[in-house]
Amino acid sequence: MENQQARPLVVENISKSLGGKKIIKDLSFSVEAGKIYGFLGPNGSGKTTTIRMIVSLIGLDAGDVKIGGHSIRTEREQALSQIGAIVENPDLYEYMSGRKNLIHFARMTNKKVTTERIDEVIKMVELDHAIDKKVKTYSLGMKQRLGIALSILHEPSVLILDEPTNGLDPKGIRELRSYLKDLAHNSGVAILVSSHLLSEIELMCDRAIVIKEGQVINELAVNDKEQGEEQEVAAVFEVNQLEKAEALLLQYGTVRKEENRIILENTTVEQVPSIVSALVKQEIDIYHVSYKKSLEDTYHLLTEKEVI
Numbered sequence: 001m002e003n004q005q006a007r008p009l010v011v012e013n014i015s016k017s018l019g020g021k022k023i024i025k026d027l028s029f030s031v032e033a034g035k036i037y038g039f040l041g042p043n044g045s046g047k048t049t050t051i052r053m054i055v056s057l058i059g060l061d062a063g064d065v066k067i068g069g070h071s072i073r074t075e076r077e078q079a080l081s082q083i084g085a086i087v088e089n090p091d092l093y094e095y096m097s098g099r100k101n102l103i104h105f106a107r108m109t110n111k112k113v114t115t116e117r118i119d120e121v122i123k124m125v126e127l128d129h130a131i132d133k134k135v136k137t138y139s140l141g142m143k144q145r146l147g148i149a150l151s152i153l154h155e156p157s158v159l160i161l162d163e164p165t166n167g168l169d170p171k172g173i174r175e176l177r178s179y180l181k182d183l184a185h186n187s188g189v190a191i192l193v194s195s196h197l198l199s200e201i202e203l204m205c206d207r208a209i210v211i212k213e214g215q216v217i218n219e220l221a222v223n224d225k226e227q228g229e230e231q232e233v234a235a236v237f238e239v240n241q242l243e244k245a246e247a248l249l250l251q252y253g254t255v256r257k258e259e260n261r262i263i264l265e266n267t268t269v270e271q272v273p274s275i276v277s278a279l280v281k282q283e284i285d286i287y288h289v290s291y292k293k294s295l296e297d298t299y300h301l302l303t304e305k306e307v308i
């Protein structure tokens with residue numbers, strides 16, 4: 001069994017009150033190396049507040065955050081040296097070139113950043129062609145990429161991005177997605193990306209942590225096939241004999257009835273053919289079977305309850 005305490009980012013029972021209201025409530029999760037985690041929740045659920053706590057922009061009322069095993073409370077400097085983040089818009093100097101921005105930030109980090117490393121990150125975010133131009137001439141997507149280059153200069157083991165696709169066009173979003181995947185899957189960086197958009201998380205992430213009102217309500221695999229986990233889905237059956245079908249489906253897991261449909265939660269696509277033949281054996285007519293990804297289902301259940 002993997003020791004979760006050894007993961008590059010471990011958030012342990014953190015809480016925070018702001019303006020007299022408890023915003024984050026005993027929240028815990030951890031992020032594995034080499035994977036992109038989506039931090040998904042409706043507007044106001046506490047994503048930004050959590051991220052601000054992780055990167056030490058605001059203090060913790062309770063709990064701790066460990067980065068590379070170092071506590072943000074008691075070993076702040078070591079902890080922060082292993083983290084890269086874009087929380088608000090990156091502070092770029094518009095009248096300097098991209099390269100000068102990188103050199104400037106390289107001087108400010110505690111780690112020694114070589115000229116080779118600067119060239120390496122420029123290549124990684126594909127800004128070679130524009131790196132000697134002034135930042136004020138950059139598109140938003142290019143600025144975002146420069147922001148990422150700045151945040152990974154010191155080779156952090158954890159990268160945190162708060163709503164990184166805000167304001168990017170579809171091409172910019174696609175590019176960002178591919179840099180982040182490369183960074184996680186080929187360089188082993190643990191990445192946490194917050195978003196209130198389900199579709200974005202599905203396209204970009206290996207796993208998703210879903211939060212609501214300052215608490216984690218679910219964590220699940222999105223595209224994480226490596227661990228041999230089969231993709232979880234909810235299967236939606238449209239049948240003629242609802243009660244009879246419900247009784248049968250209950251043998252396979254949690255069941256929800258919705259008008260003329262029965263939804264079997266947390267099953268896998270692989271399991272459905274045998275369920276269909278069991279239904280047919282009971283002489284139940286099946287009009288339609290469809291799937292919902294568990295993440296979509298979880299998220300819709302959550303947002304249907306009017307927390308957005």
Ligand SMILES: Nc1ncnc2c1ncn2[C@@H]1O[C@H](COP(=O)(O)OP(=O)(O)OP(=O)(O)O)[C@@H](O)[C@H]1O
Pocket residue numbers: 018019023041042043044045046047048049050196
């Ligand atoms: N300084 C503050 N004082 C009081 N309340 C605050 C403060 N900052 C945030 N909040 C409240 O905390 C809650 C969580 O806000 P937060 O920005 O963390 O949510 P979020 O999930 O990031 O949402 P969004 O997607 O809208 O950014 C909201 O209800 C917000 O109004």
